[in-house]
Amino acid sequence: MHNVLPLLVVVPLAAAFLIPLLSLVTARRNWPSSEIVALLAVAILVVLSFLTFGGQDVMTVWIGGYRGQPELLGIRGVRATSQGADGGILIDEVIAGSRADDAGLKAGDVVLGLRRHEGDKLKRVTSINHLRRENAALPPGTRFILCVDRQGETLEKAVSGGKGVTGIAMVCDGLTRLMLVVISIVSLAAILFSLSYMRDYTKLHLYYSPIMLMIAGMIGIVVSGDLFNIYVFLEVAAVASYALVGFGVESEELEASFKYLVLSAVASAFILLGVAILYGLQGTLNLAQIADILETAGPNNAMWLGLGFFVAGFGLKAAMVPFHAWLPDAHPSAPAPISAMLSGLLIKASGVYVIARLVFNVLGGGVPVAYVMMTLGAASMLVGSLLMWGQWDIKRLLAYSSISHMGVIMLALGVGAEALARGESGSAIAGLAVFAAVFHLLNHAAFKSLLFLCSGSVVRSTGTRDIREAAGIGRVLPCTGFLTRIGALSISGVPPFNGFFSKLLVVIAIVWAGHWFLGLVMVTTSLITLLAFIKVQRYLLDTEPSESTAQREESPLPMLAAMTILAILCVGLGLFLPLYGKVLLAPAASTLTGGLTGYATSVFGG
Amino acid sequence: MTAALAVLYGVLAFMVIGAIIAVETRDLLSSVLCLGAVGFGLAMADLLLGAPDLALTQVVVEIFAVVLLIRTILIREDTTKEFIRDTPHVAFMGAVLMAILLGTYFCFQQMTAFGDPPMIMGLGYIREAASAGAMNLVTAVLLDFRAYDTLGEATVIFAAVLGCYALLRTSGRKQEQQ
């Protein structure tokens, strides 16, 4: 099943490249080539994403260059900031249990240089990075001899040389599988919905090609095991989404798109700055290798700076509260299937997923970052739901609700990270919190996409986004009304539906971890959400339709089919949790709680 | 401080000053031209830092971007009277940015010293370069070891160009009565 991973990116890319090419031939004859290619590609993606469940738990594919287990650098685990008297490296601290400790280095030693063989000429080193460079320049696995000055006495220590990773790793573990399944299913629904919904727009190959690029970008992010590669695919998804947000080219859409573009460009800049700082510090881009080095080297200030830029950048992409201004403009302005994909997938794949991956598996922020995440999460949860309360525009209301729900996921992840930092005593709490977070991520993708598609269906029949003007549409369009009801009940957390279970788990995890206040905030938010969606249901579904509304037609079959898929998910995800939880959610949660060591060993060991 | 380093600092200072002028000047055309100067400064810095590939690409890309911007400005009338937002906003943003800058300055003290990178991945590439066959290691890294990144990058341009086509359509929705 190794071969599946590259195909996951190749299939949507090939579709995206083929669509404009085919349209050159077919556009004049009105053949729906774009639609067919896109639908085919997404169907293949769904199959492929389920194929990843065969095979090992963690699959790693190395693209370009060396693959295999890297030997650990012999000098790892040393902190040295100053130079010794005669030019060597003065070791400030040796971390217990690290490679350097095994080799017998101690604090206060001065590393003078190294020899290739016994009796070779001594090659002097001037800094710890110089030593790392000498180490990396040697052929893989070479042993060399370190010359150390300990209180005037010269010692020679044999250490094994390092070998770096050169290729780009594609990693498929539990969390990746979950994201792949979510992405492929929601994309399938969105494209199915587009078949009818997008008929009103012109030049559809310019719509289907970017949408495939966006899918390719999101898949690229989640299967990637390389820092810069994540940035590149983030940009693929983002650049494609800029065009899609402004696809209607009306002034309002263009303005929302420009706002989104500027803020998203700033976010990308922050992320790239973080990549630059981390590369400067570690000299490598492979996530597992960074985790491997950091695990023993420990953080320093510059690494905190890089992590801070990452949190700011991905927080902007995920619309956490101080950075949320673009989302309520951008998501409603897009065509409905795109809103569904942006809210359901993009802010997760390019925001929360990457933060979770970096904090839990790569950089390991510990307690301070956990508190930052909890604060961001609680603030977005509360602010998002309060702003949602006053909205009459259905899509804008859903967009604010997205901010609120992203806050819930972030809060649960923060609680998990904080509990994980407590050590043994917190591991059960962390497990539950992270499980609740990924469960809520899955659920939110299902019901938010469903609701956005329903809103698209409503907008298509009535031509307005205001729920007062579209009042009673649920009685005119019975199918849409029924599906909207399912979505609204799910999102407000009414018992048999999926939203209830994940919110319950989040609250239990928060309270178990001892954050009573946050638990209270969470419950308040849920109540506000419930009230807001009662309002939506009352206006849209439970009033008598006005005369102009009463003559609208029901949406065509593909749109209903797309919504039905998601509605079935909304019901099924809650009821059948015991059945699929062990396969889909538990591995995702355990990937995150595995920490730095777990990630590094699973990537290199596969 | 060696001569090369002095020249480098000169170029960097030039870039910072150019950036300030580009941001602050009121005339849009001069602003864009200053930006071009900053870009050429960057190309020069690339040359000094041993990156001829980058210098080449940077110069061409800068020309392209500046011509694009000038073409956009020249034929359009700009009616902006006040360039800067109201004072409280400016003061707030200025304070935030200064705070970030100070934090960055503080944290950069523990950054890798200039001229002393760890190069764990880079030396691995150089060591294996003979097997890739390319003499220009940057190309080898781009198109062999990290070709997957390059695929993503080509895709970004593809997406951007399609986006330009999509956004430059005269009308997004089909007119119904026509």
Place this chain on the structure above:
Amino acid sequence: MHATLPYVLCAIMFMIGLYAIAVKKNIIKVIVGVIVIHHAINLLLVLVGYRTPLTGEPIAPIITGVTGPAGASGGVDELLSQAVDPVPQALVLTAIVIGLSVVALMVVMAVRLHEKYGTFDMTEISQLKG
């Protein structure tokens, strides 16, 4: 101080660009700010990959001599001890092109917004309330 001064200059440039984006009303100024930010980051990446070797001059990562006996001029061995890091250069090459495509999209949007509103002033344009 001396060891990290170039990075700090980069950070200053980054903040100048961010200042333009946050404070300026004019769309073109915002685009200028984004380009300045891209320049700053590209510069930081190149600086991060630079090395001053103990012996000899730093050289560009291009093999100019036949790889043969150790110490041959321009060969792999010389590169191993003196060349600057090729990886950030490849990253910057990627980042430059990504930046160009983002800027092209921004210019297109500026043109469309100018067509709709007849101005580059963001405050006159804004209809949406965040």
Place this chain on the structure above:
Amino acid sequence: MKGMTLIVKTMTSLLFGCVLLFVFYVILTGHLTPGGGFSGGVICAAGMLLVILAFGADAVKERVGHRWAILWETLGAIGFLSVAVIGFIAGAFFAQFLTPSLQFKLSAAGSIPFSNLAIGLKVGAGLFGAFLMLAAFREGEKADRDSGEGDQ
């Protein structure tokens, strides 16, 4: 736009050949000297930009049209993707499927020159197309500029 004066047009048509020659040099020797697909592609687009500015966007659009730009761009993209996929069939994604031969020769780098060529094609055609559309776009002109090529 009618374009610029006769002098500029003549000079441009003379220069454009040189620019294209330089583009081929930069792209084909990208693995030996500084340069490569991206630089070459952007230089190519800059040369086209010269033509667009000198002759006027409408004249260029009549001659070339952005359908050609889309065609070459997608072909370039598919070409680069197929380099990856051929490698995939041969063993691993992006694996070298050609054995590198003599150093310092055009054939020295296996599949790299092909990738360079595909990327150059893609970048050049893409940026050219985008700039052409932008230059031909004029405000306040709602007439059927796009007729005949859309699926309206």
